[in-house]
Amino acid sequence: MTDTSEITVTNAWIRPGEIDGPPTAAYMVIRNTGDGADRLLSISADFSESLEVHETQTVDDVARMVLQEDGIEIPRNATVEFRQGELHVMIMQLSENLTEGQEVELLLTFENAGEIAVPATVSSTGQINDE
Template structure:
């Protein structure tokens, strides 16, 4: 192979990787793999998941999410007497130098008021994440097959399965 062919191949590979990349950066924060699972057509709400890595020396906080739904909140899941309950939280702390996972059974984004229009595999949900220090960033939550979580290794995203 000539140097030109190698360089062209490397450039094409980099473009292909960028086309499939699913992370975003704002300030010192890296938001990785925003996603939600498909829901039943009659679902009234759906959860959104992602990881946020703070590469800086200063803590930040996720203070809100905007999306085209009647209500979008930050939630956590708490278990009491063997019953899991979702609770609204005002903000999610993102300590300096750490990664925070929003994942099933823990912290997550709750999209409410789906109104009989559930999440379909392959769909993209545009949203704006609002951080106290870093500001706002537009992201897209990819809707994935619920069973795909077991097949898709999220370990590089800081999420546990």
């Protein structure tokens, strides 16, 4: 029997943003209920050409965002949460405005699970209905 990942993505939301504005960010919960680990390799969207996974790290009271160049490990039977001030998707160079309440799609590419389309709600507070 081969160890396989079983990936689900929930609670995806994105802060509002404007074409000529500063970068915005996306957050979500990734669960792997399978017997094998997986790795999030990349994220894309039709509303931006530049999405990167970053982790906020604080050193000597200075917060900085560190690009996760090798992707994010999703261990077997584990949950990885992207949240404010921690792991997040930095979204730069918007090609359209993202407004409160709008529904958009993120395309997550995993090493084993392949591509998964994830609906995301634009929200300034992160309060979404995703149950």
